[in-house]
Structures are given as C-alpha cells and as structure tokens.
Amino acid sequence: MPWLGLIVALPLLGFALNGALGRRLGKRFVSAVGCGLPIASALIALRCFLALLETGAPISETAFTWAVIGDRAFEVSFWFDRLSAVMALVVTGVGSLIHVYSIGYMKNDGSYARYFAFLNLFLFFMLLLVLGRSMLVLFVGWEGVGLASYLLIGFWFEDPAKAKAGKKAFITNRVGDGAFLLGMFILYGALGTLDMVRINEAFLAGPVPAVSATVIGLLLFAGATGKSAQIPLYVWLPDAMAGPTPVSALIHAATMVTAGVYMVARLNGVYLQAPDAAQVIASVGAATALLAATIAVAQYDIKKVLAYSTISQLGFMFLALGVGATGFAVFHLMTHAFFKACLFLGAGSVIHALGGEQDIRKMGGLWRRIPVTFATFLIATAAIAGIPGLAGFWSKDEILLYAFGSSEGGAVLLWATGAFTALLTSFYMFRLVWLTFFGRSRMSHEVEHHVHESPISMTGVLAVLALLSIVGGFIHVPHFLEPVLPIPALTAAGEDAEGALMGISIAIALTGLALAWFFFSNGGARAEGARRALSPLHGFLANRWYVDELYELLIIRPLHWISDRVFLRIGDRLLIDGALHGLASLARRGAHAFSLVQTGNLHLYALLALLGGALLLALRWLNG
Amino acid sequence: MDSAQMLVALGAILFVLGLAGAVVRRNLLVVLMCLELMLNGVNVELVTFSRLHGSTAGGVLVFLVFVVAAAELAVAIPIVLLLVRHKKTLDADAFKDLKG
Numbered sequence: 001m002p003w004l005g006l007i008v009a010l011p012l013l014g015f016a017l018n019g020a021l022g023r024r025l026g027k028r029f030v031s032a033v034g035c036g037l038p039i040a041s042a043l044i045a046l047r048c049f050l051a052l053l054e055t056g057a058p059i060s061e062t063a064f065t066w067a068v069i070g071d072r073a074f075e076v077s078f079w080f081d082r083l084s085a086v087m088a089l090v091v092t093g094v095g096s097l098i099h100v101y102s103i104g105y106m107k108n109d110g111s112y113a114r115y116f117a118f119l120n121l122f123l124f125f126m127l128l129l130v131l132g133r134s135m136l137v138l139f140v141g142w143e144g145v146g147l148a149s150y151l152l153i154g155f156w157f158e159d160p161a162k163a164k165a166g167k168k169a170f171i172t173n174r175v176g177d178g179a180f181l182l183g184m185f186i187l188y189g190a191l192g193t194l195d196m197v198r199i200n201e202a203f204l205a206g207p208v209p210a211v212s213a214t215v216i217g218l219l220l221f222a223g224a225t226g227k228s229a230q231i232p233l234y235v236w237l238p239d240a241m242a243g244p245t246p247v248s249a250l251i252h253a254a255t256m257v258t259a260g261v262y263m264v265a266r267l268n269g270v271y272l273q274a275p276d277a278a279q280v281i282a283s284v285g286a287a288t289a290l291l292a293a294t295i296a297v298a299q300y301d302i303k304k305v306l307a308y309s310t311i312s313q314l315g316f317m318f319l320a321l322g323v324g325a326t327g328f329a330v331f332h333l334m335t336h337a338f339f340k341a342c343l344f345l346g347a348g349s350v351i352h353a354l355g356g357e358q359d360i361r362k363m364g365g366l367w368r369r370i371p372v373t374f375a376t377f378l379i380a381t382a383a384i385a386g387i388p389g390l391a392g393f394w395s396k397d398e399i400l401l402y403a404f405g406s407s408e409g410g411a412v413l414l415w416a417t418g419a420f421t422a423l424l425t426s427f428y429m430f431r432l433v434w435l436t437f438f439g440r441s442r443m444s445h446e447v448e449h450h451v452h453e454s455p456i457s458m459t460g461v462l463a464v465l466a467l468l469s470i471v472g473g474f475i476h477v478p479h480f481l482e483p484v485l486p487i488p489a490l491t492a493a494g495e496d497a498e499g500a501l502m503g504i505s506i507a508i509a510l511t512g513l514a515l516a517w518f519f520f521s522n523g524g525a526r527a528e529g530a531r532r533a534l535s536p537l538h539g540f541l542a543n544r545w546y547v548d549e550l551y552e553l554l555i556i557r558p559l560h561w562i563s564d565r566v567f568l569r570i571g572d573r574l575l576i577d578g579a580l581h582g583l584a585s586l587a588r589r590g591a592h593a594f595s596l597v598q599t600g601n602l603h604l605y606a607l608l609a610l611l612g613g614a615l616l617l618a619l620r621w622l623n624g
Numbered sequence: 625m626d627s628a629q630m631l632v633a634l635g636a637i638l639f640v641l642g643l644a645g646a647v648v649r650r651n652l653l654v655v656l657m658c659l660e661l662m663l664n665g666v667n668v669e670l671v672t673f674s675r676l677h678g679s680t681a682g683g684v685l686v687f688l689v690f691v692v693a694a695a696e697l698a699v700a701i702p703i704v705l706l707l708v709r710h711k712k713t714l715d716a717d718a719f720k721d722l723k724g
Binding site for chain 1: 643646647648650655716717719720721722
C-alpha cells in the first residue's frame with residue numbers, strides 16, 4: 001500500500017467531495033467527510049510512525065514522475081524519517097482536532113461546506129510540504145498552504161477589511177517566496193538535484209564547490225521569514241486574524257507558520273556549512289521574539305495578543321535553529337502547536353460565548369460562566385509562560401540553554417533577549433487571562449445574558465489539547481530526532497550554567513505571573529496607573545512600533561508612486577497605448593487618403609484600368 | 625496586306641471601340657454591350673492566331689470566353705435591371721453613391 005501517498009491524498013479527496021457536493025448533501029455529510037478523512041490520515045500517519053519505530057529506517061515512496069527534462073527527472077516522492085514523522089503527526093493530529101472543533105464553531109455559518117473544503121485543502125498542501133522529499137514538492141506545498149491561508153483569512157470576504165487582510169498575507173508572502181525560489185535555483189544549479197536528502201548529504205560531505213552555503217541559507221531563510229512571520233515580513237500575521245478562529249489556530253499558530261522552521265531544520269546540512277547564515281537566523285529570531293512580545297503587552301484584541309505571541313514563539317524557534325539546536329526548535333514547534341492551538345481554540349470558545357466580542361476590555365469575570373474553557377485556557381497559558389512541569393517550560397528552557405551555551409553560536413546577548421522575552425510572554429499571557437476571566441464583568445447586559453459554555457465538540461477538543469500541553473513536554477523529541485538533527489555540544493560555560501539557567505527560567509515565569517497579578521488583580525487600577533505614567537511608551541507599543549506605517553511610507557507609497565507615474569502614465573498610457581493608438585491612427589489616415597480614389601464614378605474606374613494597362617504595356621515595350 | 629493581318633487589325637479595332645465605348649458612354653446597357661465588343665475583339669484575335677499557328681488551342685479558348693461572357697451577362701443584366709428599378713435611370717453616374 002502507498003501509505004504515505006494516502007496520508008497526503010485523503011484530505012485532497014475531502015476537499016474534492018466537500019467542494020463539489022458539500023452544498024447539496026448537507027452538513028452531516030460535510031462534517032463526516034471533512035473530519036473523517038483527516039482523522040483517517042492521522043491514523044495512517046500513526047501506523048507509518050509505528051513502522052518507522054520498528055524498523056528504524058526512513059520510508060521512501062515515489063508517487064509518480066512529474067516531469068522528465070533531458071536526463072533529469074522530477075519525481076513526486078515522499079520521505080518519512082523521524083523529522084517528517086513528528087511533523088506529520090502534529091499536522092494531522094492537531095489538524096484533526098481543529099476540524100472536529102470547527103463543527104461546533106462554524107455550525108451556523110452559511111458557507112459550512114466551503115469552510116471544510118478549504119480546511120481539507122490546507123491539510124493536503126501542508127502534508128505535501130512536510131512529506132515531500134524534493135524541494136520542488138515542498139515548494140508546491142509551501143505555495144499551496146499560502147493559497148489555503150489566503151482563502152481562509154478572507155473566508156468572510158463580504159467584509160472588505162477581511163478580504164484585504166487575505167491579500168496582505170498573500171502579497172507579503174510573495175516577497176519571501178521570491179527569495180526562496182532563488183535559493184532553490186542556486187541549489188539546483190550547483191547540485192543538479194532538489195532531493196533534500198541528497199542535498200544534505202552533499203553539504204555534510206564538506207564544502208560544496210562553486211556555491212556559497214551562506215547565500216543559499218540566507219535566501220531560503222528569507223523565504224522562511226515570509227511564511228513563518230519573522231522580521232521583516234511578519235506584518236501579515238496579526239491581520240490574518242480576520243479569518244475564523246479555528247483557522248487562526250490551525251494555520252496561523254500550529255502548523256503553516258512553522259513551515260519555515262521545518263524547512264530550515266530539514267536542510268540543516270546546508271546551515272551547518274553556513275555559520276554566518278545561522279547567526280543571522282538566531283539574531284532575527286531573537287529580535288522578532290522580543291519585538292512581538294513587546295507589542296503583545298499593549299494589545300486589547302484577544303486574538304491579536306495571541307497572534308503576536310505566535311510571532312514571538314516562532315522567533316524562539318528560529319533562535320534555536322540559529323544556534324544549531326535544531327531538534328529543540330522542532331520540540332518547541334510541537335509543544336507550541338499544542339498550547340497555542342489550545343489558546344486559540346479557547347479564545348474562539350470565548351468569542352463564541354460572547355457572540356463575537358474580541359475586545360478584552362469588554363470581558364472579565366468569565367471563569368465562573370465558562371469553566372471548561374477557563375481551565376483549559378489557564379493550563380495552556382501556564383504552558384506557554386513556562387511554568388515548570390508543563391510542555392512550554394521544557395522546550396523553552398532548553399532553547400534558552402542553547403542560546404546561552406551552544407558551541408555553534410550561543411551568546412549571552414541571545415540568551416538575555418530570549419529570557420527577557422520569556423518574562424514578557426509570561427506577563428502578557430497572564431494579563432490576558434486576568435482581563436478575560438477574572439475581575440468584575442465589563443460586558444454589556446445583553447452580551448452577559450447570552451454567555452454560554454461551548455458544545456462538547458469544542459470543549460472536548462480543548463481538554464485534549466490542554467492534556468497535550470501538560471504531557472507534551474515529557475516526550476523528549478530532540479533525543480528522538482538526534483539521528484536526523486544532531487544536537488550541538490554545550491560550551492564549558494554553558495554546562496556550568498545549566499542549573500542556574502533553569503532556575504532563572506522558573507523565576508522568570510513566576511515573575512511574569514506575579515507582575516500580571518500585581519497589575520491586574522485590583523480591578524486593573526494599577527495597570528491603568530502604569531499606562532498613564534508611561535503613556536508615550538504604551539502608545540508606541542499599542543500602535544505596533546508603527547511598523548505598518550513605516551512600511552506604508554517607505555515601500556507602499558513609493559511603489560504606488562512609481563506604478564502610477566512611471567509605469568501607468570508614462571509606460572502604459574504614453575508608450576504602449578501611444579504606440580498602438582499611433583499605428584491605428586496611421587492606418588486610418590492612410591485608408592482615408594486612398595479612399596479618395598473611390599469616387600463611385602464607373603467611367604473613372606474604367607479609365608484608370610485602361611491607363612494602368614497602357615502603362616504596363618509601355619513598360620514591357622520599353623524594357624524590350 | 626494579307627488576310628491574317630487584316631483580321632488582326634479588325635480584332636484590334638473591335639477591342640478599342642469597345643474600350644472607348646465602355647469608358648465614355650454613360651448608359652449602362654451600352655457599357656455592357658461595349659464589354660461584349662471587347663470580348664469579341666479578343667475572340668477574333670484568338671481564332672486568327674489559332675489558324676496561323678495551326679493549333680486548336682485558341683479556338684477552344686474562344687468557347688470558354690463565350691461561356692464566361694454569357695454567365696457574366698446573366699448576372700450583370702439583372703443587376704442593371706434592379707438598379708434601374710431603384711433609380712428610374714440608366715445613367716451610370718446616378719449610382720455614384722454605391723461607393724464604399
């Protein structure tokens with residue numbers, strides 16, 4: 001059986017069925033197909049995983065030959081080693097859970113079938129991305145998830161703002177994809193193959209002649225900054241929250257945005273040869289983590305807080321990738337998928353309960369009203385904040401340890417940035433919990449009357465994800481991945497500081513909790529005081545460092561100006577239109593001149609014919 | 625001047641008469657008749673040269689011209705008839721407005 005092909009193809013079948021027949025066959029059919037096939041995919045992925053554990057050998061499977069050019073063939077083939085196994089399990093597992101959750105969340109939506117069709121389409125492309133053996137297949141998946149993301153961000157396209165958010169995500173990603181393509185071209189030019197297994201082998205065997213690993217590494221990373229929302233291309237992710245909340249959970253938190261992390265981890269052979277590129281990745285990751293965390297502190301939209309938190313956590317993953325701790329990046333990717341999906345779905349449950357309200361200033365005191373949502377949200381918050389024992393603690397602590405003491409680029413500054421970000425993370429997450437669930441209710445009477453706990457299909461999923469957020473950290477993923485992703489050695493200083501760093505991590509998480517408690521417990525009076533005292537800073541953060549405005553000023557406006565003045569007015573209207581209109585006018589005037597001969601006078605025509613004939617004869621006679 | 629030369633001259637005269645008539649006369653029917661005159665001038669030349677060279681090809685071509693001329697008239701006369709019915713005149717100048 002082509003099991004790997006089946007994992008990928010089942011969601012595509014779901015897309016085809018729901019897309020073509022969903023509207024006619026009703027919600028029961030749509031739910032069964034939309035959730036059943038991803039679950040089947042997940043079970044097959046589990047089966048392949050068990051087979052992998054048993055034999056220890058990666059599974060390779062060729063679906064078909066896509067194209068043959070000369071003596072080179074491009075094959076669509078799948079590769080199931082330990083890394084893709086972890087990714088496939090996370091994608092299908094969390095994906096299936098979110099599909100099930102969506103049944104309850106979307107049940108009153110008019111475009112129920114379209115929603116599930118798109119969600120299945122996303123899963124298909126994501127699985128193509130993580131299982132593809134060739135970079136070409138990875139790239140098809142890479143673009144495909146971008147498409148699905150665009151379709152689902154703009155799912156409620158009647159609202160122009162939401163349609164615009166979808167466009168922003170798509171266009172921003174194009175910038176990164178351009179660089180990614182260039183990287184692929186250079187790789188193919190140098191090695192003559194896009195097979196990632198062979199690319200890694202080639203680079204691990206030593207420096208590859210005639211090609212700079214640094215250039216390739218940086219170009220591919222530029223692609224990752226688009227998909228995985230890093231500086232400078234992260235700006236699309238907060239806007240992507242316009243989509244339905246389960247979509248934010250699946251695509252913009254748990255899976256798609258981690259594609260860049262996966263890609264860099266998959267090509268770790270290239271990055272081992274490119275320490276400069278790795279250093280850039282670590283710095284960009286740390287800077288993104290810090291920037292996004294500072295913004296998250298001052299946001300009031302529950303989903304925006306989580307969006308910036310996602311960007312920040314992705315920054316942590318890239319920090320880990322940059323210091324060579326690739327396995328820990330994937331570990332954090334996995335635990336993050338659990339707790340961030342739980343947080344987003346919990347936020348969805350809150351929004352659902354409040355009839356669409358997303359502003360945390362208009363919430364409060366919800367813990368008694370929606371206890372299951374509250375409990376799961378609290379667990380996931382504790383996990384992301386790094387409270388000891390929960391999933392996020394293990395992965396984040398190890399990343400900070402390697403940021404400090406990795407022999408492949410660890411530095412105190414990286415660690416300090418990461419640690420400060422962790423403090424902010426703990427603070428803004430508990431702030432979110434406090435404003436949403438504790439204190440006095442700030443809801444309007446109508447909304448308050450309406451509040452209700454979500455159906456079991458939603459709370460059940462929340463409970464499973466909360467459980468995973470607790471136990472997920474005890475699976476030691478980096479160790480499992482070590483055959484594929486080697487763990488770098490610690491420097492002497494790093495080894496000495498290991499215990500102290502863990503202590504600091506715990507202290508940081510608890511400090512964040514204490515700060516949130518201090519500021520927000522007393523009805524938020526102290527927080528309000530602090531906001532007044534630091535008003536300019538708060539405004540700066542609340543307006544997201546004015547990055548969107550800066551891009552508008554530096555890139556979008558000049559681009560518009562050039563498009564309008566140079567390309568439209570001079571290029572299009574003056575040169576192209578002018579040339580064509582000129583030709584048309586020339587033809588018309590010429591035709592007019594010749595039409596003067598057409599008098600309609602029969603005798604003139606006969607005379608002209610006569611003269612013409614005479615002229616021909618005369619010429620013939622003259623030429624002998 | 626032998627008979628062959630005279631026949632060639634006759635054909636040429638017929639052709640030129642027809643040509644002159646077609647160019648200068650305004651009556652459509654006369655113009656058509658002049659066209660026939662030109663065709664027959666050519667026919668005379670054809671049979672003359674056919675005899676001179678001892679070949680039948682020219683004689684055969686004459687029959688082809690007859691057929692084509694008959695067909696041409698069969699189309700042209702009804703057109704003239706319709707035009708005349710429309711304008712109540714045979715004057716070719718009256719139909720100047722037919723130009724494209």
